[in-house]
Amino acid sequence: MNSLTTSPMVPSVTSIPPAIAGSPKSSQVQENRIKYLERRLALLEHRRIPSVKTLGDQEQLGISIADDPNTCDDYHILTNGQVNEEPIVFRGKEFKTRYYGPSNPISTADYFPGLRDFMQSAVDSHPRVASVEKDLKSIIARHKRAKRAEQNEYRNDTELFALLPDKSVTDRYITMYFATLETTYRVLHQPTFCKDYEDLWMHCAQSNSGTVVLVLLVIAILSCSYPETDSLKFTGNYTSAREAALRLIEVCESWLNKQSHKHLTLTTMQVHCLLFLAKQMNLWKRKRLWTTAGSLVRFGMSAGLHRNSDLLNKKISFFAQEMRRRLWATMIELELQESIDRGMPAISAGLSFDCGLPTNIDDRDLCVNSTVPVSSKRLEDFTATSFLQASQQSLHLRASLNSIVNGSSEDISYSDVMAYDERIRRHVGQIPQWDIRGNPLVRGEVNHDSPCDGTWEIIRKQHPTANNPIGALTATSEMVSSEASPVEGLLSAETGSLSNPLLAKTLLELQLQQFLILLHSPFARRAQTNPLYQGSVMTCYGAAHRIVELHSKLLATGNSVFSLLRNDVIRAAFTICHNVSLSCSVNGNFCLQRLGISLLPVIEDSMSLLEDKAMRCGTSFQSYYFISSAYALIRSKIDGARKDHDPAEEAVERLCRICYKVIALQEQPFTLESDKDSITTADERYG
Numbered sequence: 189m190n191s192l193t194t195s196p197m198v199p200s201v202t203s204i205p206p207a208i209a210g211s212p213k214s215s216q217v218q219e220n221r222i223k224y225l226e227r228r229l230a231l232l233e234h235r236r237i238p239s240v241k242t243l244g245d246q247e248q249l250g251i252s253i254a255d256d257p258n259t260c261d262d263y264h265i266l267t268n269g270q271v272n273e274e275p276i277v278f279r280g281k282e283f284k285t286r287y288y289g290p291s292n293p294i295s296t297a298d299y300f301p302g303l304r305d306f307m308q309s310a311v312d313s314h315p316r317v318a319s320v321e322k323d324l325k326s327i328i329a330r331h332k333r334a335k336r337a338e339q340n341e342y343r344n345d346t347e348l349f350a351l352l353p354d355k356s357v358t359d360r361y362i363t364m365y366f367a368t369l370e371t372t373y374r375v376l377h378q379p380t381f382c383k384d385y386e387d388l389w390m391h392c393a394q395s396n397s398g399t400v401v402l403v404l405l406v407i408a409i410l411s412c413s414y415p416e417t418d419s420l421k422f423t424g425n426y427t428s429a430r431e432a433a434l435r436l437i438e439v440c441e442s443w444l445n446k447q448s449h450k451h452l453t454l455t456t457m458q459v460h461c462l463l464f465l466a467k468q469m470n471l472w473k474r475k476r477l478w479t480t481a482g483s484l485v486r487f488g489m490s491a492g493l494h495r496n497s498d499l500l501n502k503k504i505s506f507f508a509q510e511m512r513r514r515l516w517a518t519m520i521e522l523e524l525q526e527s528i529d530r531g532m533p534a535i536s537a538g539l540s541f542d543c544g545l546p547t548n549i550d551d552r553d554l555c556v557n558s559t560v561p562v563s564s565k566r567l568e569d570f571t572a573t574s575f576l577q578a579s580q581q582s583l584h585l586r587a588s589l590n591s592i593v594n595g596s597s598e599d600i601s602y603s604d605v606m607a608y609d610e611r612i613r614r615h616v617g618q619i620p621q622w623d624i625r626g627n628p629l630v631r632g633e634v635n636h637d638s639p640c641d642g643t644w645e646i647i648r649k650q651h652p653t654a655n656n657p658i659g660a661l662t663a664t665s666e667m668v669s670s671e672a673s674p675v676e677g678l679l680s681a682e683t684g685s686l687s688n689p690l691l692a693k694t695l696l697e698l699q700l701q702q703f704l705i706l707l708h709s710p711f712a713r714r715a716q717t718n719p720l721y722q723g724s725v726m727t728c729y730g731a732a733h734r735i736v737e738l739h740s741k742l743l744a745t746g747n748s749v750f751s752l753l754r755n756d757v758i759r760a761a762f763t764i765c766h767n768v769s770l771s772c773s774v775n776g777n778f779c780l781q782r783l784g785i786s787l788l789p790v791i792e793d794s795m796s797l798l799e800d801k802a803m804r805c806g807t808s809f810q811s812y813y814f815i816s817s818a819y820a821l822i823r824s825k826i827d828g829a830r831k832d833h834d835p836a837e838e839a840v841e842r843l844c845r846i847c848y849k850v851i852a853l854q855e856q857p858f859t860l861e862s863d864k865d866s867i868t869t870a871d872e873r874y875g
Contacts, residue, residue, distance in 0.1 A: 310836035327851065366572075377507075421853050435462065471808070494541035527591050695750065762814070
């Protein structure tokens with residue numbers, strides 16, 4: 189971990205040279221510095237600086253964030269010294285409002301005394317923030333002007349085919365997709381898809397446009413996780429990879445909207461699922477994702493995917509039955525997790541369905557013309573469908589817990605929490621012990637002297653010429669193309685080296701560990717005054733530590749899929765920061781404080797994960813700054829007033845460092861808005 193270092197960016201008032209002390213720029217720096225010190229003093233004295241625009245008497249009203257309620261539409265007013273027990277985010281005014289429930293990761297921010305004050309003060313006191321912000325705004329404005337001229341929609345099949353990259357590039361995306369997401373959420377049937385994929389390149393003119401759309405969506409899903417972070421470029425404030433993925437998403441969605449709603453096909457349903465996955469992976473219109481997820485499940489219900497297909501009057505093949513079960517299980521899993529991240533109840537909580545569990549069989553055992561059902565393998569025998577079958581065993585519990593956590597009328601007792609805690613741990617203990625080929629990733633065993641045998645490392649060992657994840661995929665693609673049939677080659681890859689249960693096992697644990705945090709957090713907040721709840725603090729610490737550990741080790745194998753798809757890391761980091769902050773208060777518990785301080789390296793790991801996510805998509809910068817500021821705030825509480833470093837400065841420096849990268853990595857050079865007279869380019873200043 190990088191040690192905390194002193195940043196020279198914010199000079200003290202007394203350190204300004206006399207020659208420039210009278211300049212307007214230096215006066216502004218001094219004024220910002222004075223405001224910053226006043227805010228810090230107010231925080232140390234556990235009070236707020238009264239504002240001339242505050243509503244009423246400050247002694248009568250407590251405002252849960254630092255911003256003035258007359259100038260900011262994101263606030264809660266707590267009267268008579270009450271504490272808001274429901275961690276929600278309720279923003280806007282009149283009908284232009286947004287709501288995020290208690291399980292939303294950012295909702296915890298309102299429980300940090302002085303966090304928003306701390307963040308605003310740090311920004312106000314930093315001399316380069318204004319110029320960096322001005323440059324970023326000019327970049328964003330230029331990018332928006334360019335996007336207005338774009339028209340990304342489906343017109344004809346010829347233009348659709350033209351969007352496909354070279355076959356060698358497409359092969360890598362397809363191989364990576366089946367090695368990662370298709371070992372968890374099942375959408376595609378590999379033999380059928382590979383046959384259509386082969387026909388696509390051999391008979392391009394006669395190929396089905398639906399196959400092209402499926403391939404484009406696979407590329408869009410993995411667009412941000414595919415390149416190395418040091419080779420990324422930016423277009424505006426987003427990565428070029430994300431912008432390319434969004435263009436594909438818009439075209440594919442336009443194609444889908446022009447298909448018949450009456451004559452549905454398997455391809456149409458697969459496009460619906462992959463389209464939502466692509467939107468999730470690329471953080472497409474995040475405020476709409478929860479409603480989009482609900483629409484996906486309702487689409488599946490309208491087609492009767494949730495019902496037993498034996499109820500149909502006409503006979504249906506075993507292949508169709510199995511694909512219907514897989515798609516339905518995938519839909520409700522995606523919708524449940526999106527509901528958790530938004531802080532809303534899930535459709536599956538009050539829904540009964542009798543379609544049955546997906547069958548635990550390999551795709552090669554599922555033939556299109558199968559009329560006789562294929563016997564399911566034991567859950568201990570891993571297949572690409574094992575995750576869905578294992579996950580369904582805890583679906584009812586997770587959906588119920590999500591409703592409890594995000595309910596607004598019914599309180600849960602501590603005895604109920606402990607009962608649910610036991611059930612969650614029982615499900616964690618029942619995760620199948622699939623053979624992960626000696627990989628220490630999920631077992632929690634770390635051997636720093638030898639590399640982890642993750643998916644890419646396994647491929648690399650089988651192909652010595654592949655010295656990185658991209659090279660490994662290239663080698664696998666060469667293996668596929670050297671086979672007599674590309675279909676057989678891809679299928680061999682899936683059932684051989686690429687059929688690794690690493691992601692499935694990790695995801696099964698992540699989706700259970702998150703509920704230990706959500707259940708215990710309300711009681712952990714009371715542990716400083718009630719010793720009965722101190723166990724909840726330790727439970728939150730343990731679950732948060734495990735979540736960050738799983739994500740860190742998964743990313744170390746070169747796999748960033750779950751880092752982009754899920755929000756576990758920010759929830760875990762906020763949990764640790766908040767509980768450490770409470771333990772450092774006047775009435776804090778010393779033992780819990782020491783335990784929390786020992787987890788500070790975990791927060792640093794989470795910031796590294798969030799930075800990687802932000803740099804891959806060009807989004808999530810706000811989440812990164814929240815965690816960075818919370819970390820700086822608790823460091824200031826732990827270290828006290830020290831002259832050798834200022835945690836607030838370091839928090840802003842970390843954010844500015846990312847902004848510098850975004851500006852320097854622009855694909856198209858431009859003149860900086862803050863320095864037009866000298867015609868300085870972004871590469872010259874920030875490169």
